[in-house]
Amino acid sequence: MEDYGKIKKLHDSLQKKEFSCEELTKTYIGAIEADNPALNAYIHFTPETALAAAQEVDAKIARGETLDILEGIPMTLKDNISTTGIETTCGSKILEGYRPVFDATVWELLRSRGAVLLGKTNMDEFAMGSSNETSIYGGAWNPHNTAHVAGGSSGGVASAVAGNLAVYGLGTDTGGSIRQPASFCGIVGLKPTYGAVSRYGVVAYASSFDQVGPIATNVEDTALVYDALAKQDPRDSTSRGARELVCDTLKKDIKGMRIGFAKQYFDGVRDEVREAVERSMQVYRELGAELVEVDLPQLSYALPVYYILSCAEASSNLGRFDGIRYGYKAKNYSDVNEMIAKTRSEGFGKEVKRRILLGTYVLSAGYYDAYYKKAQSLRGMLVQAFQSAFERCDVIAAPTVPMTSFERGKAAQNTVETYLTDICTVPINIAGIPALSLPCGFDQKGLPIGLQLIGNSFCEATLLNAAYQFEQATRETVFRAAKMGVR
Secondary structure, X not given: OOOXXXXXXXXXXXXXXXXXXXXXXXXXXXXXXXXXXXXXXXXXXXXXXXXXXXXXXXHHHHOOOOOOOOOOOEEEEEOOEOEOXXXXXXXXXXXXXXXXXXXXXXHHHHHHOOXXXXXXXXXXXXXXXXXXXXXOOOOOEEOOEEEEEOOOOOHHHHHHHHXXXXXXXXXXXXXXXXXXXXXXXXXXXXXXXXOOOOOOOEOOXXXXXXXXXXXXXXXXXXXXXXXXXXXXXXXXXXXXXXXXOHHXXXXXXXXXXXXXXXXXXXXXXXXXXXXXXXXXXXXXXXXXXXXXXXXXXXXXXXXXHHHHHXXXXXXXXXXXXOOXXXXXXXXXXXXXXXXXXXXXXHHOOHHHHHHHHHHHXXXXXXXXXXXXXXXXXXXXXXXXXXXXXXXXXXXXXXXXXXXXXXXXXXXXXXXXXXXXXXXXXXXXXXXXXXXEEEEEEEOOOOOEEEEEEEEOOOOHHHHHHHHHHHHHHHHHHHHHHHHHHOO
16 A cells, blocks of 8 residues: 555645545555454444545535645544444443444544544553553554554554554553554654543543543654644543644754653663664754753652552443443343443453452552552652653653563563553653653664653643654654554
């Protein structure tokens, strides 16, 4: 399949009638039919929905009307984002066959702008996992090497975008679930500031951590989609929207920008990853940025704080899946209590049950103060630590993941080691600040390495501009190699 390029290029070609939206959509449909069996990126393929939307766009072009920048662009959604009439399962048996009767705000916004939905993509069950292998549908695989995972939990979106089965997609990020698969697949993934994008209609894992964000092949596309999503929504009490349109701020000179780095972010990081990130910081120095060391000793608390708080919230949020209102229901039972117990035992996978049990434990009488309350206190310390760091710098550079993509099956063999893949990403969700991953090199196996850039609250414009300038400076090396590496 031809790689058509950026959203703006596709937009211009559609507007100039170089090809129709239906032709463009059929090209992506054909690619999905050919390549998805190997990648397992899509779990609910919607070609009829996509073609109907494409035909509406073509009718608008025929009338001589101007298209919105995202109109007619084929895209995908993670399977925990509600879509009216289209199955939304969160990769779980307990939601098999569930078809929402309303749209999530993020999909409502994109649909109103003429986005073409190709389907729903694979994910770790209820977004709990780092390899996409906890999905009832099996894992989504890495387009650079299908013997390796695409990452999680938004692995299906990352696999589809990197494999050229969608122009862009929306994922969710609770502890790194956009950035980690973007790093593994060699593309760009943005986790916005908590509250910048509405969570209405997104099936909750941990409500004070979850955030929706774009996954795309380049920074400009990421910025375009973010601008479309970052709107205040009265249906989400935590929603505030964005301060400004970030696309208008790209391409600014970053001479004098202060790029922070913390030695704590490099503890336990593989040598190839560390070297690639250090080379990236040298690129920033050559662009005129100033490198500033910041101290973040509180990062050592991030992983236990995250798992205590997120699992506690999950145990509450997932209580609604009981077989009474919707989704899977056990067949044989003697009373309501047994029905609920059997439904949840049969409907949830091992990882989800593990996290629900952990969350219930830390919230239980006698343990609440020792675990949950203490974790909340430490969360406040991490928030303060990042605020202090941003008094000294504009953006912090760090690895996205301590390693590159691992082989299939490795996550099941060592659960604790898999949890450690989140060590560089979870502090961001704890603090509620924005961060993105973009490719900065490859390991000896040809697998991508991700550079994580971290910004202050609602400073996505600064963050994306810093990423854009790095992308432009390394386009002839990292980004060309990334394109060459995808199957």
